[in-house]
Amino acid sequence: QKEVEQNSGPLSVPEGAIASLNCTYSDRGSQSFFWYRQYSGKSPELIMFIYSNGDKEDGRFTAQLNKASQYVSLLIRDSQPSDSATYLCAVNEGGADGLTFGKGTHLIIQP
Amino acid sequence: EAGVAQSPRYKIIEKRQSVAFWCNPISGHATLYWYQQILGQGPKLLIQFQNNGVVDDSQLPKDRFSAERLKGVDSTLKIQPAKLEDSAVYLCASSLDSRARYGYTFGSGTRLTVV
Numbered sequence: 397q398k399e400v401e402q403n404s405g406p407l408s409v410p411e412g413a414i415a416s417l418n419c420t421y422s423d424r425g426s427q428s429f430f431w432y433r434q435y436s437g438k439s440p441e442l443i444m445f446i447y448s449n450g451d452k453e454d455g456r457f458t459a460q461l462n463k464a465s466q467y468v469s470l471l472i473r474d475s476q477p478s479d480s481a482t483y484l485c486a487v488n489e490g491g492a493d494g495l496t497f498g499k500g501t502h503l504i505i506q507p
Numbered sequence: 508e509a510g511v512a513q514s515p516r517y518k519i520i521e522k523r524q525s526v527a528f529w530c531n532p533i534s535g536h537a538t539l540y541w542y543q544q545i546l547g548q549g550p551k552l553l554i555q556f557q558n559n560g561v562v563d564d565s566q567l568p569k570d571r572f573s574a575e576r577l578k579g580v581d582s583t584l585k586i587q588p589a590k591l592e593d594s595a596v597y598l599c600a601s602s603l604d605s606r607a608r609y610g611y612t613f614g615s616g617t618r619l620t621v622v
Contacts, residue, residue, distance in 0.1 A: 400549070430610045439598055439613040440550065447608075484549050488607055493563055494540050495607065497549035 398423045400498035402485050408504045415472040417501050419485030422466070428488040429461055429468045430495060433481045440484055444470065475505045509533065511614035513599050519620045525587035528617045532580070532601030538562075540611065541574055541584050542598040550598055556582060557605050589621045 399422040409415040417431075428447055432440035446452045446459040446468065458471040468487075472479055482502050486495040512531040520526050532539050537558050542550035553572065555562040558579035567574070571590070576582040586593055596618050602611035 402549075404547075428606075428608060428610075432610075439596075439616045442610040442612070445608075445610050486549075486610070494552040494555045495610070496552070499547070499549045 398426075398487070398489075398496045400485055400487055400496050402483075402498035402501050404499055405502040406504050407501055408506055409475050411475060411477060411505055411507050413475055415475045415479065415503055415505070417470040417472075417483050417485075417503065419468045419470075419498055420466055421468070421485075421487045421496075423487065423489065423496075424463075424466065425489050426463075426466075426487040429459070430486040430488070431457075431459060431470045432484040432486060432497075434484055434500065435481045472503075477505045477507050479503065480505045511599055511601050511612055513597075513614035513617055515617055516615065517618050517620075519622060520589055522591055522621050523588040525585065526589055526619060527583055527585045528597050528599075528619075530582045530584070530599030530614060532582075532599070533612060536601035536603055537579070538602045538605045538607065538611075539576055539582050540600045540602075541582070542600065542613075543595045544598055544616075545595045553584070555605075562605065586619075589619075591621050594619055594621045 434440045460469045482500040484500045485498040539556045541553045544550040554564040556576040574584045596616045599614045600611040
């Protein structure tokens with residue numbers, strides 16, 4: 397059974413600092429990796445995806461992938477209070493199956 | 508483009524009653540997913556449709572849950588009879604293709620409370 401593991405937190409980070417969110421996955425065949433942000437009472441919103449080993453940057457967000465270690469992370473630079481949310485990691489084998497989600501990490505940015 | 512539409516937003520029912528949720532995906536999206544998200548957990552895939560055919564329903568409790576996607580567009584998820592542990596948010600999502608290479612878009616969800 398595919399598993400995606402995340403530390404549930406809460407992870408507390410001061411405003412302006414870098415928030416680092418981590419995720420490990422069990423299926424070595426996973427090809428696509430996603431980070432979703434979910435505010436309380438709202439549905440998940442896609443913020444980044446990554447397919448290849450290395451880093452992918454988009455504004456204040458950087459996704460990092462290491463397939464050998466089965467590890468994917470999300471860095472948020474210059475953290476803002478509006479970044480406070482639950483961040484969900486999701487993986488996909490690249491075939492016709494749906495995304496498998498972790499339980500999410502609750503991030504709190506302290507003003 | 509319009510997003511994924513879901514209704515109702517909230518539903519409260521008594522255990523052993525039945526309930527149905529409706530989803531209209533983004534226009535042109537062939538793949539539709541129903542997820543269940545219990546409070547404090549990540550979304551769990553219940554069923555995936557490709558057009559009007561089922562691709563994966565391995566985690567759907569088929570003794571009480573059913574889903575259909577007639578004409579390959581709208582979809583309905585039904586629970587009959589409901590149990591207390593079915594209290595959750597039911598999320599519908601759609602993607603352009605079954606590989607979901609760019610992830611997919613979720614609707615606003617239906618929050619079900621079973622009392």
